[in-house]
Amino acid sequence: MPRNRLVPGVEVVTVPGRGLAVRTAEGEFLSVRTGAADESALLALLSGAGTNPTDEEPRRVVRAFEAAGYLAEEPARPPWPADRRDIRLLGDPALTRPLAAHLAALGAEPRAVPAVTAPEGAPVGMDELLDGDPAAVVWCLDGPVPDGLWEAADRLPAHGVAWLRCHREGWQAYVEPLAAAPGDVTSAHVRARRLAATPAHRELAAYWTGPRTTGAPVPLGLPAAALLAALLADDLNRWATGTPDAAGLPARRRLRQVDLRTLTVTEHPVLPVPAVAPTPKAAPPSGGSPTPKTDG
Known part of the structure; x- marks a missing residue:
């Protein structure tokens, strides 16, 4: 007792x-x-x-x-449920290796997939993402996210698969919210929210699209990679075991920015972007047909 x-x-x-x-x-x-x-x-x-x-x-x-x-x-540590142990890891080994170690220690069974590690690679299809029937898919990029790369992955929650991701932009890394159900925050929602929140939206969109001219590459050191892996592993563990968030914003509504120079973590609230309703067509005037426009 x-x-x-x-x-x-x-x-x-x-x-x-x-x-x-x-x-x-x-x-x-x-x-x-x-x-x-x-x-x-x-x-x-x-x-x-x-x-x-x-x-x-x-x-x-x-x-x-x-x-x-x-x-x-005295609380007992909740075990990782068997039906959520299969975690598929995509992306750069510098991030997926420490993440796999964290997940294995927590009781999950991570599977790293090295075939789709290059950010400039072609977008991965839904059949490949669902191969092996994973409980969750995690995608880690040591660089910006190319347009369309995560388009199919954003639909994973609709298939009952949790979806978590992170990426780096220069000295800033972003750990995006975990999406576990339809209506949760996707990568497309995060991009739209970030564009709407900055006056430099044209510049940010151009940065994402590329090309980008760079000097010496930003090194992703072991402490920074370990921190990002720990944040991702904690989010997955809370989702798998149903452990509530102890403080701060809910994991499914939280965008975290990590300064890789100081390892400072900043949280930002983020909400899904509602679907835009189509513009209704104007009804013709009562009692007649619409009059066509003429030049002049």
């Missing part, structure tokens, strides 16, 4: 001359009024090492910790 103990991120510290204080998951310090409770016994209770108290004072403090959400049963 799991015992009650402090939830991850919450810690209790003894402050000289002031008693106990709790450090919350948000990094704030709060004083603990222990009353007549024995502090050593109380610390044992909060760590899950003590037995149920019989005195009222320690029970009062424990109830206060429970009410604040600082105390819970």
Whole structure:
């Protein structure tokens, strides 16, 4: 039977001359009024090492910790479900290799596919993406996304396959939202939102289309690749096990930008782009047929 103990991120510290204080998951310090409770016994209770108290004072403090959400049963790590273990990895080995290692350690069964690693390659068709009936497809590019490359992959959620991707543009890398159901954010939605959010939309569109003149290539170092792989693996693990997001934006509505020079991660909310309804045709005037236009 799991015992009650402090939830991850919450810690209790003894402050000289002031008693106990709790450090919350948000990094704030709060004083603990222990009353007549024995502090050593109380610390044992909060760590899950003590037995149920019989005195009222320690029970009062424990109830206060429970009410604040600082105390819970020790959670068991949810296993990776068998029907979601098959993860297909496409893209650059510099990113797919560390991602495969993370996923295997979490209980998934990643399959790297080296045949479609080149960004300039022809777009991959749906039959190739669905080959082997994967639970999810992840595509990692060490460069910008060529026009049309992910067009077929954007339809994976409609086939019951989760869709996750990342790419690099110079010193900036982008981890796009995981799409797991029809109506989730696709790569086309992200491109449309990014174009709408910048006054340099013509320049950004030209950058994506190419060609681009570059000097020395931006190196994708091991720490940067490991960070990107860890972010992708965490998103996949939360999707597979149903683990809720602890903080920040929901994974399926979040675009993350990673500065590869400082490894700083910035989150941006992103929503699907609604389908545009066709422009209705004008009805002819009542009681007659439309009059054709004439020049002059």
